[in-house]
Amino acid sequence: MSLPLWQTLPVRWVLLDRDGVINHDSSEYVRSADQWRPIDGSIEAMARLYAAGCKLAVVTNQSGIGRNYYGRSELFAMHRKMATLLARQGAQVEAVLFCPHLADADCDCRKPAAGMLHRVMNCFGFSADQAVLVGDAERDLAAAAEVDINGVRVGDAGDYPTLAEWVDRLLGITQ
Numbered sequence: 299m300s301l302p303l304w305q306t307l308p309v310r311w312v313l314l315d316r317d318g319v320i321n322h323d324s325s326e327y328v329r330s331a332d333q334w335r336p337i338d339g340s341i342e343a344m345a346r347l348y349a350a351g352c353k354l355a356v357v358t359n360q361s362g363i364g365r366n367y368y369g370r371s372e373l374f375a376m377h378r379k380m381a382t383l384l385a386r387q388g389a390q391v392e393a394v395l396f397c398p399h400l401a402d403a404d405c406d407c408r409k410p411a412a413g414m415l416h417r418v419m420n421c422f423g424f425s426a427d428q429a430v431l432v433g434d435a436e437r438d439l440a441a442a443a444e445v446d447i448n449g450v451r452v453g454d455a456g457d458y459p460t461l462a463e464w465v466d467r468l469l470g471i472t473q
């Protein structure tokens with residue numbers, strides 16, 4: 299009998315930035331479900347984490363809403379697409395937190411502020427040492443550092459491991 303993997307993994311919660319981590323980012327902003335395209339292997343990697351006993355939550359800056367490039371209904375359609383793809387792999391995210399504000403709104407949620415991280419920890423009752431945050435930008439890691447969550451840098455441009463490569467490493471599938 300094997301132990302559930304979460305008993306051996308230090309990480310219980312994996313907090314994921316969205317654009318550039320799960321799906322391809324765009325300098326023009328991702329504005330619709332059609333434009334929301336997963337990075338190769340990212341959905342499967344999230345499903346592997348989920349199967350290993352990790353809980354998943356997405357924490358994403360979406361100032362495109364504040365800029366009126368797209369609305370909440372388009373954003374929710376993107377997240378339904380993500381949820382559908384995850385469900386096909388038997389996985390789910392527990393929550394998607396998003397900041398719709400512009401950078402000059404001075405809100406507490408836009409990363410590098412840590413408001414979304416506080417909220418998800420309070421909502422689900424886990425501590426910083428049980429979590430890791432995966433992001434592709436300095437502001438993701440800065441938000442994580444603000445609440446003492448370990449941050450991992452990934453990317454799809456070859457400078458950093460992809461989400462899939464990092465998950466393989468975490469789960470000991472490859473070195």
Ligand SMILES: [Mg+2]
Pocket residue numbers: 315316317318319323433434435
């Ligand atoms: Mg990003």
Ligand SMILES: [Zn+2]
Pocket residue numbers: 397398399405406407408
């Ligand atoms: Zn905000």
